[in-house]
Structure formats: C-alpha cells, structure tokens
Amino acid sequence: MIRAALKSLLGRKLRLVMSTFAIVLGVAFVVGTLIFSDTLNRSFTSLFASTVGDVVVRPDGGGDAPGGVLSTRTVPGDLVGTLAAVPGAARADGMVNALGVYVVDDEGKPIGGFGPPSLGANWSDAPAGNGLEGLQIAEGRAPEGPDEVVLDAATAEKSGYDVGDTVPLITTDETANLAPTLVGVADFAEGGSLNGATYAAFETAEAQRLFHEGEDEYESIWVTAADGVTQEQLLADVEATLPDGYEAVTGDEAADESASDLLEAISFLTTFLLIFAGIALVVGSFIIVNTFSILVAQRSRELALLRALGASKKQVVRSVQLEAFVLGFLGATFGVLLGIVLAIGLRALFATFGLDLSGQPLVYRPRSFVAAYAVGIVVTMAAAYLPARRTSRIAPVQAMRDEIALPEESLRNRFRYGLLLALVGGGLLAVGLTDVLGLGRVGWFVGGGVLAVLLGVTAMAPVLAGPFLRAARALYERLFGSIGNLAGQNSLRNPRRTAATASALMIGLTLACTMAIVGDSAKASVDRTIEESFTGDFVVSSIFGGSFSASIAERVDGVEGVDAVVRQRSGFAEADGDFTVVVATDPESLERLGVTFVEGGPADLTTGTVLLGDSYAADRGLAVGDDYVLDAAAGTVTWTVAGTVETGALLAGGVIVSIPTYEAAGYPPEDSMLVVYADDAASGLQDRLDEVLADQPIVTAKDQAAFAAEQREPIDQFVLIIYALLGLALLIAVLGIVNTLALSVIERTREVGLLRAIGVTRPQLRLMITLESVVIAVLGAVLGLVLGIGFGVALMRAVRDEGLEVISVPFGQLGVFLLLAVVVGVLAAVLPARRAARLDVLEAISTQ
Amino acid sequence: MTTSTPSPTAGREVAARVVGLSKTYGQGEAVVRALDDVTLDLYAGEFTAVMGPSGSGKSTLMHVCAALDSATSGEVLIGDREIGRLHDKALTLLRREEIGFVFQSYNLVPTLSAEENIVLPLAIAGRKPDRAWFDSVVATVGLGDRLDHKPNQLSGGQQQRVAVARALVSRPRIVFADEPTGNLDSRSGAEVLELLRASVDTHGQTVVMVTHDPVAAAYTDRVVFLADGKVVDELRQPDRDQVLAIMARMSDAGPGGPG
C-alpha cells in the first residue's frame, strides 16, 4: 500500500512540484523570518553587551524612558572618583552619549540617518561588562584635544575619510556644524558591528563641551569590577555609596533592557513577515485541497480497484494521507533551503536601509527548523484531510463502472456553512474594528474576522460563481463562437474546482485591494489635513524625521523676506502603555499655527500644563483640570490639562506643551520643525532658504506641495512593499490555476483528442484553454475586489476618528488589478494549453 | 481471390485511394507491421466494410486514411490530395472539411447537448449548418425531442447515432467508422447501421466501416478483408453467409488468427 502511494507520487512529478510550491514559499517565509529575527536578536544582544560596563550608574529612572529616547538628565563628574574608590571596583569611567551626530560624507551626503542612530560620545578605553573588548583604536590614535574625532571603521569607510582628513559633522545641539580632524578609526577587536549606527567619539572634555555645554557631567558611569568580583557583588558595593537621585544596575541587566526595548520596537517586523507567511500558507492550502480533490477524483477508479482487491477503507485513506505527508515533508525541506536564502536576502535588504548586520553570521536555532517541518507537514496534511476522507466513500463496485461520481457534500449545504462562517467573520471584524466590547487584541479579531470571511466566501464561491460563469459563457460564445462556448462550459463543468482555484487568487487580490484603499485614503487624508492645517509658507524639517539644532531657527529667521519662524519640538513618550508624541511650541504661536481651541486658550498653556487633542482627551476620559501622567524622557511626569484643541496635521500627536515644560521633562533643546512665515512681498525665498541650509544637508525647507509630497512618500513606499509581498500570494495563485488547468487537461485528454479529431486546430485549442483560465482568474479578481472594497471601506470607517477622515477608493488602480487578472489568466494557460495542443490525437482518443 | 460478381468499378469516382501503404510500430526485433503494402481504392457513394481478425490492421488503416495518424511509407489520397506531406494545420482542416469519423466509444463532448455535439464541427469551422440538411440528418438520426439532452442522459445507441450525425453533418467527402456498433446491442446496432446505409443511399455519402460482425457487413456494398496488414480478399454485395465463409477460411489459414 505504501509502495503504491509512493509510486503514484513519483508518477506525477510536475504536479507535485507545483502543489508543493505554495508550501515551499510559506515555509520559506516562516524560516526566513525566524532566522532573520534570531540573527537580529543575537546581533543586538552582543552589540549591547559591549556598550555597558560591569555596573552602570545613571540618573534614577534612566531605564524607564521610552525606547530610543535619550534623557538630558546626567550624572555629575565628581561621582566618578567616588565610584572608582568603591571596594570591588577596578576603575570607573564617565560616559558621554549623544544622539544626532551625523557624519557628512565626502560628497556632502549624511551617512545613515534612517533607523540606526547616529551616535556621539567621549572616547573611553574602559572595558565593557564581563571583560568584553568594546571598540578599540584600529588605526591612528585616540582623540586628545579639541577638534579631533575618532569614527567607527564602517562609517569611516562609507564616508570615504582617512586619518588626517577633516570630517564635517552635523549635530543637533547649538553648535550645529563641526569640522574636526579624523585622528583614529575604531573597530571591534573580536568582530561585531554597530548594526549600521554611526559613531563619532571625542576627547572627554571636548565631548562635554559639545553635548553638555562644558559642564563636568555624564550620561552614565561605568564601574569595572576588580578581578574575582562579580557584577552582583560590585552592584551591592556601588549601591552602598550611591547618593540619592541615581541608580546602579548590572551591565547584564542594562544590556538586556536596551536590547529588549529595541527588539520590541522592531518586533512589528517579525509579525509583519509572519503574517505574510500565514497568507502564503492559507492560499497554498487552498491549492493543496484542490489538487488533492482532483487527484483523488482522477484516481477514484484506481482506488476502487484497490478496494475491490481487498484494501480496507483505512488503507485507502492512509495512502492518500501518506502522499500528503511526503509532499509536506518535501515542501518543508525546499522551504528551509529557500528560507535561508530569504534570510540572506532580508539581511541585504535591511543593509540598504542602514541596518547593517554583516558582522553577524546567520543564527540557526533548532526552533526554526522544527517550525518549518511542523508548518509544512501540518498544513499539507490538514489541507489533504477532506479529499483523503472522501476516498473512503469509494465503493469497491465502482471499479467496474464507467464513470465514477465521487459522493460530495451538496453545494447548498456548503453555501450555508460558508454563509454562516462569513457572517461570524463579519461579526469578529466588526468587534475588532470598533472594539465596542473593549476586549483589546484588535489584531486578532480583525485577522480572524478577515480569515473567516475569506474562508466563508470560498465555501460559498461555487454557488456565487454560478451566475458569473454562465454570463461569462454567454459572452464567450458571442465573442468566440463554439470555442468560447466550450471554454465556458468547461468552467461550469465543475464549479467547485473553478471556484476553489479562483479563491486562491481572490485572497491575494482582496488584500491588495484593501491595501490600495487604505493607502489611497491615507494619502488623501494627509493631503486634506495638510491643506486644512498647513500654515505659513514654508516648513523646515529633517529629512530623517528627527530633530535638528535649535540654531537653525535663528539662521532662518535672519533670511531676508522671512517674517517669522515658529519652532516645534516633538519627542516620544508613553502614556498608559501607548506611545504618544509630545509636541512643544511657543504658546503665542498657537493661533498662528492654526490650532483651534475647544476649551481654554493660548494663555492657559503655562509651565507644567498640557493641551490635549479633543478626541485624545475624550478617549482617555480627561477633562480640563485633570492630571495627565506620562513617561517622558526623564521619567514619569505629571501635567495638568489646561485645555483641549481640535486635532490637526502639524500637531498630530494631540499632546501640546510649552517649550520650558518640554525641556523640564528631559527632552533635548532641539527643534523638529520650523514653520516659516514670509513677508508679503518676498520672492525667491526658497532659494535663499536653501542657501542658508546648505551646510545642513539633514534639513530642508519645503512649501505646502513639497511637504505634502514628502508626507505621502512613506505611504507609497509602505503600500509598495505590501504589494511586493502580496505578489508572492499572487504567484502561488497563478501556479494554482496552472495546476488545475493542467490536471483538467489530463482528465479530459480523450475529449481533447476528439476535438482535434473533428477538426479543432491547435490555436483554437489553446484559445479554449486560455479562455477557461481567464474566466477563473477574473472570477477570483472580481470576488477579491468586492471583498477588498468591503474590507477597505470598513477599515477606513473604523479609523475615521484617528484623523484619517477621507475614504478614497482608487478605481483606476482596481481596474488595473482586473486587467492584471486577465493577464494572469492568459499566462497561467500557456503551459497547460501547450500541453493540450501537443497531445497526440490518436493516443489521446484511446486514453481510458 | 474470390470475387462473386465482376467488379463494376469502371466509371466510379474514387473518394479515397491508398497506394502501397505501410505502417510499422517499434524498431529492430520488436517491429510490428500493422499495415504491409496496402493498395486500395475506396469508391464514392459506396458503403465499404473492412473486416479481419483482431490485430490485422483495420483500425490502423482507418486512422491513417482519416489523417489521424501518419503512414510509414506509401500514399493516401483524399479526393486527389495526397495527405502524406501535409502539416498539422492542413491535416486539421482536412479532417474538419473532408472527413467524418465515428469511434467505437461514441466520444461526445459531455458538456454539450446532442444538438450542439452534432453541429460542433461546423461551429468550429465557423460555418452555419445548412438548415435543411441538418433537419434531414436529425430526422434520420431519429432523436426527436432528445436533441437538447446532454450525452449522459442518452443511451449508448442514441449517443452513437448522435456521433454518426456529427460525422455526416458537414457533408464530408468520406466517413470512417471504427466498429461503430461494437459497444451496442443488436437492435441499437441495427439502427446505427440503417442510419449509415440511408446516408449512402439517399445522399450518396461515402462510408468506410470496420466491423467484426457479419450481420453488419451485410449492410454494406463491399467488404475488404485484411490479414496481417495485407488485403487478402474482397466481396461485393455481400450477404451474411458469404462473409462467414470467408472468415472461416481465413481463420483456417492460420497466420491471421486472433492475436
């Protein structure tokens, strides 16, 4: 029996390859994602391990700041001496750290900037925790005085500077532009990398002059343990001498903290990739169900014969399940290989975005492989379960009959179950989107709802498809005569099969269409909000979306034709576990910025008070006079709600404070946006602004149109990335169509032979199969578009309150999708049609 | 060679002609000569039967003549066209325009109704059926109100009559039928044979039919006997007993026995 099963597998290699393809892709995504994220983890864990001492001393609550925010609170320099004298300490070193120190390369472009930080520091030869060697001077020497800098090796190479060259630097503090001499290049002695971050180190006094206005203070102090002293022992000793207002943590703990903060921040990426693995697997399992259904139908006579020869029901079912197992195993194996390639590809892709992991070899954990095989085999066997079960209903006597109709569940029942499932899915979706029950876990509800609707519609598809296929047949007959009629009839012959094949395409297109609507609506919303709330004539902001030196505002203010400049600052904070953006500006400018007060007025925004967006306040049940508590850069702060305002684009976060309040919360005195108001008569202002910003390549001045375009760009990029990933789902679906058609051609070999015998030419035969393919593809596309529009509009309605008010359906783009479906249909038919056309007439006609 | 009546072939038009036709399968030791230097004229307006033991090459002869298969050597002429050198496209058109074929196992398109099956060759060629001709064919087929039934709703005999109608409807130069009654009981078989006979008598259709049944052969004007890929005998205006006699003689002769 096992032999028979394996033989029949080998006998159908091509079909095998095609139906495994989906498994291969799905598994590859799972494996690739797991390997990549393990690599990412390992790489950051080892990076952070080299950026902490045995014990780290920092201001109280220094670990509470939201990820990526550097507080302005410091540790005094005289504490270094005290800590060095602690019994278990070998030495203590003060550490200056700064963000936003951009290296400008020899072509005037800033290095990095997106994602990984641009670090500034004081040069220190203190060993990292556990005796790890951190960055070491690999070339030249350490910085010894003002105007000297050391860069990390990767940055030095990318920027094209050698020791002795002058390195232009841009900082986000008052000095804004520096031009020190490169005196040395630092590298990890034992391999490793900064993962794409740039690093510029100065002599300690110079670093303090640059980043601490010359005060003798540090961001943290590393205490190195003496020989034989553990981190815990040292920690106890340090804590005994530590004055109030400061805390000490072991290096291990500090490294874990930073690593887990960062990994949490980028965990969306893993989730995102795994969602696509899920999509590939769902689409793939449709194809497997279909393939196995057809194979079982085609082999029913053979299976009946086996039954007649004495095989039990169980044996017959097992033989099909065994095939599924082998298929799943093969798919998983190829998937693992492809997954490794994918992980390498992901690493390269992220390197182009600045996250450079080249120093870290790929990490293969057994978990990745266990997951691959589990997913591959379980999905395949689950998908083959129903078709396999159906074989048990084949009676031995059917071996003697001419035509075997496999007993199948009635379409009407199937429709009912499908409808029920779709309704439940719709309900889940509604619960998830509106979160009326306050259950949280929105993602699970929405995801589950979408999946249930898709599966429900798939179950209903054979019935839903009926009218469509009949209309298509009539149209085909009109356009292509009897060949068209034949093609139309063929698609009607087994609506189950046609619909299942189309459903695979439907899923990809549903998601693509939803994405198109979300993207288009988001862009329209951005446009509208900017149009409604853009004040002033120009906006100056960082091309990296970060902050820039406060001195830029003065420069811009001095430009001829500029009437006024309004500063805005923004920083991340966390309130009740949600990330928020705190925006700071000058209270007098609020009206000028177009902020509309619902309650209170500009004068109410005094130090220690906050203005909240009206919907933001309503969501949190906050009213004027209430306390608003949040984790800011310097730790937990409490502000009094002074008023509420209408939410708008420039103050999108909905949390507005004055600049002194902002600085008191530990945020650096750096601007993130300047709104420039021009004199009435000013002309040629853009050129003059560009000129004064020339040595600051990280900031640009743009008018409303350019600003809107800049804001739309990330949306476009995001949508494009999703399309690229959905392209894979599309590819799987195309292979599904190819597979179904190829199997149908084999099944109808005799009929094809007959048609050829009575005078159907090869081109006519190819046309027939192409038409059949196109109708399947268009059916999938139509179902997908309808569902996609439904999902898209529902989604956009649900997020209406969040400032995305416009629902825009890009019909042009949807039309392109439909056209694409026709192309897909034509392409999918190429191979099966060729195969059919090449059949030998006589052989075909005498096939049983 | 036994010829009961002198051949009245003079002046008759030839619908198809086979000259020195050979067809071999396989190579070397395993070579099978399915047809061995067959020369044969098939006359227009005549109902010809091809008989012979199993494996004697009857089906092969039909296939090669009907442009479904190619010969190893020799010539096949349909009308005055030599088909040996034609390419697929031309052969397809030839089959569509000049040849009708009836298979032993009906071979109807399951998705189409009886009527659609009948007109399929015309529809494919983009021709409109000649209504009067179509009606007369359908009338002789005698399906009546079952024309819009799908093949699986028809009996074997009905299906085969549809297949015959399909072969006749485009008024081909010649119709080949390979054991058209092989799957039918004697009554359904008789109906199909009468249909073929009628097409010859009333419309002057040329029909060539392979059969194992002496009763079926008695419906024809001429019987050609094959053995081991060669034409070994011929009979005009055959009746059942004459055919039986020749068949008995052939199986006595030995080498042409079933195989």
Ligand SMILES: Nc1ncnc2c1ncn2[C@@H]1O[C@H](COP(=O)(O)OP(=O)(O)OP(=O)(O)O)[C@@H](O)[C@H]1O
């Ligand atoms: N495709 C093929 N490959 C190899 N040999 C073949 C092939 N087709 C036919 N033959 C051989 O050619 C010979 C003639 O076959 P053919 O089918 O013409 O016989 P037939 O007279 O129609 O027999 P039957 O009365 O059983 O239908 C036989 O010996 C057969 O085995």
Ligand SMILES: [Mg+2]
């Ligand atoms: Mg035969």
